Amino acid sequence: MVKCVLLGATRGCGLETLLNLVDMGHSCYVLARNEAAFSKTLEARSAKTDLITVVQGDAFSEQDVERLFTTAGDGVGFVLFSLGGRPSFKNPLSPKLEPPQICSRTINVFLPVFIRVYPDPSTQPRLVVISSSGIGPKGHRELPFAMKPMYSWLLKEPHADKEDMERLVNSYAGIQHVDFNPTPGEVKLGNVVIVRPSFLVDGPVKGKVRAGESLEGAWTVQRSDVGRFIAVECGPGVDTWKNKGIVVSN
Numbered sequence: 030m031v032k033c034v035l036l037g038a039t040r041g042c043g044l045e046t047l048l049n050l051v052d053m054g055h056s057c058y059v060l061a062r063n064e065a066a067f068s069k070t071l072e073a074r075s076a077k078t079d080l081i082t083v084v085q086g087d088a089f090s091e092q093d094v095e096r097l098f099t100t101a102g103d104g105v106g107f108v109l110f111s112l113g114g115r116p117s118f119k120n121p122l123s124p125k126l127e128p129p130q131i132c133s134r135t136i137n138v139f140l141p142v143f144i145r146v147y148p149d150p151s152t153q154p155r156l157v158v159i160s161s162s163g164i165g166p167k168g169h170r171e172l173p174f175a176m177k178p179m180y181s182w183l184l185k186e187p188h189a190d191k192e193d194m195e196r197l198v199n200s201y202a203g204i205q206h207v208d209f210n211p212t213p214g215e216v217k218l219g220n221v222v223i224v225r226p227s228f229l230v231d232g233p234v235k236g237k238v239r240a241g242e243s244l245e246g247a248w249t250v251q252r253s254d255v256g257r258f259i260a261v262e263c264g265p266g267v268d269t270w271k272n273k274g275i276v277v278s279n
Contacts, residue, residue, distance in 0.1 A: 031106040031265055033057045034097060034154075036088050036139060039067045042159050042226065043111030044074075045256020050107070051080040053260060058082045058101040060093065088112055088135040094142045106265040110139055111159040114190075116183060126186045133193035140201060140218075150219025155265045158198050159255075162225045162247055162276045164188045165195070165208030171243055171276075176228065195274075198223060202272060222263045223274035226255045240270070240277045247278035254279060 033050050037043040038059045050057055057080060061067040064085045071078055084100050086093025098105070114131040116124040136158075147153040163172045163180045172180060180188065192209070199210035202218040227247040234253045240262070258277055263270055 031055045032104050033107040034101050035059045035109040037111030042252050042255045045253050046259045049257050049260035051077040056080050060084050060086050060097045091138050098146050105154045108154050108156045130190050132190045136194045153220045156221045157263050158223050160225045161191045162227045164191050167208050222270045225276045226250050227278035240275050244276040247276050250278045
């Protein structure tokens with residue numbers, strides 16, 4: 030059993046990762062703004078709630094993030110950062126991200142706390158950060174041609190936010206990336222995986238997932254498949270993708 034800490038696990042890929050982790054017998058500590066609503070979500074998904082400890086708090090609050098790690102205590106082996114917003118279509122010609130800049134703002138809260146708790150990169154727990162495919166000039170070039178207009182319109186603002194987040198994560202991890210960290214410097218994160226799913230869709234697990242630092246034909250991926258991939262292929266002790274950024278797609 031591994032002790033896990035999760036931010037952004039109340040929905041989406043984070044929730045799917047959580048459900049897989051508890052199915053594997055791991056104990057999980059989850060930060061949630063609305064504990065009652067999250068409890069209903071877990072009940073609807075028939076989650077093993079005896080393995081889940083909910084810490085009420087906000088990822089924008091340094092104090093709340095610190096309390097999450099304090100509650101988890103020693104022996105944490107896996108940490109997930111999966112914050113994300115939703116597009117707002119009040120102006121359909123220019124969709125906005127709600128809340129604005131959620132990834133870049135919360136990663137700037139989270140990483141200093143994480144590094145204070147785990148200052149030695151060589152002994153840090155596995156940290157998985159969920160980002161997105163198609164970000165940065167290189168990522169956009171690698172998209173299937175038919176996807177590029179939609180990404181440029183629908184995901185323009187969310188992807189700008191993800192890019193800011195990735196600059197910080199790649200820099201802290203010393204991962205060289207032509208767009209986000211061309212000249213690596215001091216390493217502050219020594220055990221990280223950046224997961225960049227292709228266009229996310231709902232649905233049951235397909236079970237067949239492709240992963241690589243670049244992928245051709247990366248159209249869509251089930252959120253359920255992303256969650257299973259992270260829990261199984263990016264967990265502690267699985268070093269295939271350690272200190273790399275990877276695209277994941279069906």
